[in-house]
Amino acid sequence: MIEVKNLTKQYGQKKAVDNLSFTVEDGEILGFLGPNGAGKSTTMNILTGYISSTSGQALINGVDILENPMKAKKDIGYLPEIPPLYLDMTVKEYLNFIYDLKKCKLPRKAHLADVCDLVKITDVYDRIIRNLSKGYKQRVGLAQALIGNPPILILDEPTVGLDPKQIIEIRSLIKKLGKKHTVILSSHILSEIQAVCDHVIIINRGKIAANDTTENLTANISTDRRIIARIDGNREEILKVIKAIPGVITAVADMEREPGIFDYEIEVKEGTDIRRELFKRVKDRNWVMLGLKSMEMSLEDIFLKITMGDNVNISVKNGETDGASAENEETFEEKAAEADAKAAEYDEKAAEADAKAEEYDKLAEKAEETEEKEGEE
Amino acid sequence: MGAIFRRELKAYFTSPIAYIYIAAFYLYIGNYFVNYNMAYGSTDMTYVFSNAFVIMMILLPLLTMRLFTEEKKYRTDQCLLTAPVSLGGIVFGKFLAATCVFLCGMLIYIPFIIVLYGYAGTLEWATIIGTMLALVLLGASFVSIGVFVSSLTESQVVAAIFSFGIIMFFYMIDILASSVSNETVSSIMSALGFYSRYSEFSTGIFDVGSILFFASTIFVFNFLTVRVLEKRRWAD
Numbered sequence A: 001m002i003e004v005k006n007l008t009k010q011y012g013q014k015k016a017v018d019n020l021s022f023t024v025e026d027g028e029i030l031g032f033l034g035p036n037g038a039g040k041s042t043t044m045n046i047l048t049g050y051i052s053s054t055s056g057q058a059l060i061n062g063v064d065i066l067e068n069p070m071k072a073k074k075d076i077g078y079l080p081e082i083p084p085l086y087l088d089m090t091v092k093e094y095l096n097f098i099y100d101l102k103k104c105k106l107p108r109k110a111h112l113a114d115v116c117d118l119v120k121i122t123d124v125y126d127r128i129i130r131n132l133s134k135g136y137k138q139r140v141g142l143a144q145a146l147i148g149n150p151p152i153l154i155l156d157e158p159t160v161g162l163d164p165k166q167i168i169e170i171r172s173l174i175k176k177l178g179k180k181h182t183v184i185l186s187s188h189i190l191s192e193i194q195a196v197c198d199h200v201i202i203i204n205r206g207k208i209a210a211n212d213t214t215e216n217l218t219a220n221i222s223t224d225r226r227i228i229a230r231i232d233g234n235r236e237e238i239l240k241v242i243k244a245i246p247g248v249i250t251a252v253a254d255m256e257r258e259p260g261i262f263d264y265e266i267e268v269k270e271g272t273d274i275r276r277e278l279f280k281r282v283k284d285r286n287w288v289m290l291g292l293k294s295m296e297m298s299l300e301d302i303f304l305k306i307t308m309g310d311n312v313n314i315s316v317k318n319g320e321t322d323g324a325s326a327e328n329e330e331t332f333e334e335k336a337a338e339a340d341a342k343a344a345e346y347d348e349k350a351a352e353a354d355a356k357a358e359e360y361d362k363l364a365e366k367a368e369e370t371e372e373k374e375g376e377e
Numbered sequence B: 001m002g003a004i005f006r007r008e009l010k011a012y013f014t015s016p017i018a019y020i021y022i023a024a025f026y027l028y029i030g031n032y033f034v035n036y037n038m039a040y041g042s043t044d045m046t047y048v049f050s051n052a053f054v055i056m057m058i059l060l061p062l063l064t065m066r067l068f069t070e071e072k073k074y075r076t077d078q079c080l081l082t083a084p085v086s087l088g089g090i091v092f093g094k095f096l097a098a099t100c101v102f103l104c105g106m107l108i109y110i111p112f113i114i115v116l117y118g119y120a121g122t123l124e125w126a127t128i129i130g131t132m133l134a135l136v137l138l139g140a141s142f143v144s145i146g147v148f149v150s151s152l153t154e155s156q157v158v159a160a161i162f163s164f165g166i167i168m169f170f171y172m173i174d175i176l177a178s179s180v181s182n183e184t185v186s187s188i189m190s191a192l193g194f195y196s197r198y199s200e201f202s203t204g205i206f207d208v209g210s211i212l213f214f215a216s217t218i219f220v221f222n223f224l225t226v227r228v229l230e231k232r233r234w235a236d
Helices: A040-047 A069-074 A091-101 A108-119 A134-146 A165-182 A191-195 A216-218 A235-244 A275-284 A300-307 A321-374 B002-015 B019-038 B046-064 B066-073 B077-081 B089-106 B107-120 B126-148 B156-175 B181-194 B195-200 B208-234
Strands: A001-010 A014-024 A028-034 A055-060 A076-079 A153-157 A182-187 A199-204 A207-213 A226-232 A248-258 A261-268 A288-294
Touching: A001 A040, A014 A040, A014 A055, A014 A153, A014 A199, A014 A207, A028 A040, A028 A165, A040 A055, A040 A153, A040 A182, A069 A076, A076 A134, A076 A261, A091 A108, A091 A134, A091 B002, A091 B077, A108 A134, A108 A165, A108 B181, A134 A153, A134 A165, A134 B046, A165 A182, A182 A191, A199 A216, A226 A275, A235 A248, A235 A261, A275 A288, B002 B019, B002 B089, B019 B046, B019 B089, B019 B181, B046 B089, B046 B126, B046 B156, B046 B195, B066 B077, B066 B089, B066 B126, B066 B156, B077 B089, B089 B126, B089 B208, B126 B156, B126 B195, B126 B208, B156 B195, B181 B208, B195 B208
Parallel strands: A028 A182, A028 A199, A076 A153, A153 A182
Antiparallel strands: A001 A014, A001 A055, A199 A207, A226 A261, A226 A288, A248 A261
């Protein structure tokens, strides 16, 4: 069990971690979510005793990491953001070193073989770490954390640098480990947290922005309160018809997806399902329904919403989704503008290239002419 | 501590560092042995010993420069500092490993002494043992200075130059002392001089004070290294 009480870490004027308090129960997988520089790694470094907190307390199985670091550290396996590997050692030498360093009591050969098997590095066991790929290095780092079977695992972005197949493997491995160990896992990949963790803490600017179970956090906001319909027909009339359906709060024509065909974004009252009614009315008018889907708010949206707003004040239960979608639109527009600018640049370059090509042609012609003249002479 | 000592020692010998150090040391010392003792048929090993002082001053900072700088640079210190090991254990393990490599260099004196003994049949044992002991203590002090400096920076070059500077300072301090007019300051400075302590031993005098001086130099610099690591946790 990990208890964190009013943890603060100050770097000069800046508070990297600001009055953080949370508890992780035994056998729980906690996801630490936050943008870069939010204080995830700092918190983890404090929990593992790598750095000290300015104030506050971190208890590892009831032992204060500052007061009795030797005892507390014994219970922790830590994979830092950059795996702490000695590049000039072989995997075998390295893991043996870690085994000695942690004063591990388990039978050496069998335990190391188990760990290697678990993270699938048996085939590179005798290779020098320097020559391993990023994915393998990451897994050796994970193996290092697992040595000694510590009851608590703290993993800082464990899937960074892995290919999609490995990511899935490591995620299922972490899930498996979560049955026997208490795990804290940090990530900025939300689907990862959603897939692996029981409990999520969203952290932003050193403060906890949300602290709930993964289920609650997603369930509360992903109600079908927004649907998107793509309908072929007259825009004004369609909007009028949609707005006439009971339960509809607003309807707007979104982007023109195909010539003359728009996506309509419809917001409805909670607990109402207008999809059947909508379909019927569209059919009655002889329009064609080309698509219909409900827009769910993913953790991604929550994350953006929480971490981008200055007032970190979430009312997840009310599901105010406007903010997130507006932001999405904004970013789309920005991106579109960027793309336009780039296109213009390319055009210019193309024109330049054309001009140069012409010049070259002229030069070539001249050269030919002179050659001919020489030939005549 | 044991794990760190073994790792460091292995790292020295799996990389070329230890071999280059030992080769350079042997070459330099061997040169004096051949050109003085062998060429003149002399059993006086003063030159062979006193010149070790100079080469140690240059080579030992190179031996110790990577000890903590690389840990910091490759973030492997995260693995050491989050393991259930004391800071003292980490520092002393590294210090011992570097000292061991240094002692491997010192082994070259044994065949020299045997050869001289074989020819001459008698040697000035007091001087030889005294000087050997002094060199070992001196080398260990240089190593502790190097370990300390390497904990201050991430750059190996800076570490090497800076530890060379500190060693040089302690080497020259008794020369500087003579130009200081204040008597107390002057006497303190000359008491800190490495060379005067060393030359006492080389005349065959066992001075407990000097042994304690070197022992405390080693202790102080290792202690300071621990403090640096400790402070880094609280830093900024």
